Amino acid sequence: MSNSSLQSKPSWQKALADLITDPEELWDLLELDKKLLPEANQAVTKFSLRIPRTYVGRIEKGNINDPLLKQILPLGVELKQLSGYTQDPLEEKKANIIPGLLHKYHGRVLITLTSACAIHCRYCFRRHFAYTNNQLGKKNFQQIIQYIEQDKTLNEVILSGGDPLAVNDQLLWELSEALNKLSHVKRLRIHTRLPIILPSRITDSLLTWFDQLQQHAIVVFHVNHFKELDHEVSSALMKLYQTGVTLLNQAVLLKGINDEVDILVRLSEQLFAARVMPYYLHVLDKVEGAHHFDVEEQTARKLHEQLCLRLPGYLVPKLVREEAGAGSKTWLG
Numbered sequence: 001m002s003n004s005s006l007q008s009k010p011s012w013q014k015a016l017a018d019l020i021t022d023p024e025e026l027w028d029l030l031e032l033d034k035k036l037l038p039e040a041n042q043a044v045t046k047f048s049l050r051i052p053r054t055y056v057g058r059i060e061k062g063n064i065n066d067p068l069l070k071q072i073l074p075l076g077v078e079l080k081q082l083s084g085y086t087q088d089p090l091e092e093k094k095a096n097i098i099p100g101l102l103h104k105y106h107g108r109v110l111i112t113l114t115s116a117c118a119i120h121c122r123y124c125f126r127r128h129f130a131y132t133n134n135q136l137g138k139k140n141f142q143q144i145i146q147y148i149e150q151d152k153t154l155n156e157v158i159l160s161g162g163d164p165l166a167v168n169d170q171l172l173w174e175l176s177e178a179l180n181k182l183s184h185v186k187r188l189r190i191h192t193r194l195p196i197i198l199p200s201r202i203t204d205s206l207l208t209w210f211d212q213l214q215q216h217a218i219v220v221f222h223v224n225h226f227k228e229l230d231h232e233v234s235s236a237l238m239k240l241y242q243t244g245v246t247l248l249n250q251a252v253l254l255k256g257i258n259d260e261v262d263i264l265v266r267l268s269e270q271l272f273a274a275r276v277m278p279y280y281l282h283v284l285d286k287v288e289g290a291h292h293f294d295v296e297e298q299t300a301r302k303l304h305e306q307l308c309l310r311l312p313g314y315l316v317p318k319l320v321r322e323e324a325g326a327g328s329k330t331w332l333g
Contacts, residue, residue, distance in 0.1 A: 012194075012201040016118060016166065020051045023074060030069065031062045039076025047127045047289060049074055050120040055197050058230065067225040067257045071121050078122065078289040087128035089285045091324035100136040101144045105328060108156035108189075111144060112136070113175075116166040118197040123252060123293045125285035131162070145178045148185065156187040157215075165194040169205050180214050188215040191250075193222040196229075199236035210243045218246040221276060224258050226266040234274040241275035248279035251317065253300055254293045261306040268307075268315040278317035283332065285322060297321075297332065304333035 020026050023040040026049065040049075051072055060066045064073075095104045102110040115131035136144075148154050157179060164172075179185050194201045210217055219240065223229060241247055249271050253259060258267065268278045281304065284294045295303075304319040319333035 010200070010203060012198045012203070013168075015052045015054055015198050015200070016116070018053065020053060020056060021049050023049055026051065026056065026073075029056055029061075030059055032064060036064075036075065039079070040074040043074035043076060043078045043289075046078065047074070047122070047124075048120060050117065052118055052198055055119060058227075065256070067227055067263075070257050071123070071224065071254070072119055074122065075292070077292045080291070081288065082291045085286045085288045085291050087288050089125055089287045089324065090322055092126075092129065094325075096130075096134065098143050098147055099134045099140045101140075101147060107153055108158055109148060109154055110158040110160050111164075111175075112161055113159050113164040113171070114162040114167050117161065117163045118166060118194045121193075123254060123284060123287070123290040125287045125290075127287060127289060141175075141178075145182075148179070149182050152184045155184055156189060157185055158189045158191060160191045163192050163194045164190055165192045165201055165206075169203075169209060172206075172209055176209070176213055176215075185215060187218060188213060189218040189220060191220045191222070195236050195240070196221055196223055196233055199233045202236040202239050207239060207243055210240065210245050216246070217244075218248060220248045220250055220279065222251070223249050223267065223271065223276075224251045224254060225263065226270045229267075229270045229274060234270075237274045237276060247274075247276040249276050249317070250280035250282060251278075252282045252284060252293075253295045253303070254284070255295050257293070259295050259299065259303065261303055261310065264303065264307055265310050268311055268317070272315055278315055280329070281317040281319050283319070283321045301333050308333075 020029070023037060023044055027034060027037050055068070059069045063069070092102055095102045097103055100112050102112065104110070112131070112134050113136060115134070148157065176188065179188065237247065251258065251267065258264060271278055283297060283300050284290060286294070300319060307316050318331060320329040320331055323330050
């Protein structure tokens, strides 16, 4: 990409156009043990590396146990295949009735607005998702709107991906204008990690879009560790909160990253300070390549019990598992 085209883009788009995708560069920047590099190079052939340089700047050099690093670090252990871990643990292929649309639950549908993410989390349950068959072209866009229009039970549309905020504001406006014609759609929910990774995504233009939405807007962030909530991120979230958007968080319980009660308590406290309500604490979706992050259900339940003793009820996220074919999340605590 030319320097002139980069200069014409907002800062968040510049960051997305200039990512670290080579493990060797990541190892050099963070001064990591090169013994792990050959297997990392193998791991990224299965699921690519994708990290903004600004995010790398938040990681402690030389610390292989940094909680921000461990979420995105490709490792050889990902190459092991274990029984019970599959490429489609939630059987989303069955719910993928139109390219770009998933209909799993009563009253709501999910649009995979893009395959793009600001960052590739190594535990991602969609790391094997068939994005090539779900490109949101003009034809698919119209089919999706028609599907939502015809089903009057649908009162909520969820934007996901990839990361829906990785698309430009023009596409967001086009989508919301189409949904404005459907009076039965009352809520628009956006599942995103991008403002946590690149807080510069919360631009004046995006805030205007949220402010003018006809539907009740809910943004569900994905924050797993309190160290992700630095001052810049918290300030960006506060700007979004001031537009009247409901802010929620869903975390994933990850071995060696946030499977300690003190970490989870501090996460809930700092989320609330940034005007974000803890919503869900997911046990890991059993996706192939992510087994090393899994926390046993018994351990998860004990951690949740400790959270209940340490925090007021409104700061305790629901402990849940998502099960293929179920009509809702399964509550574990």
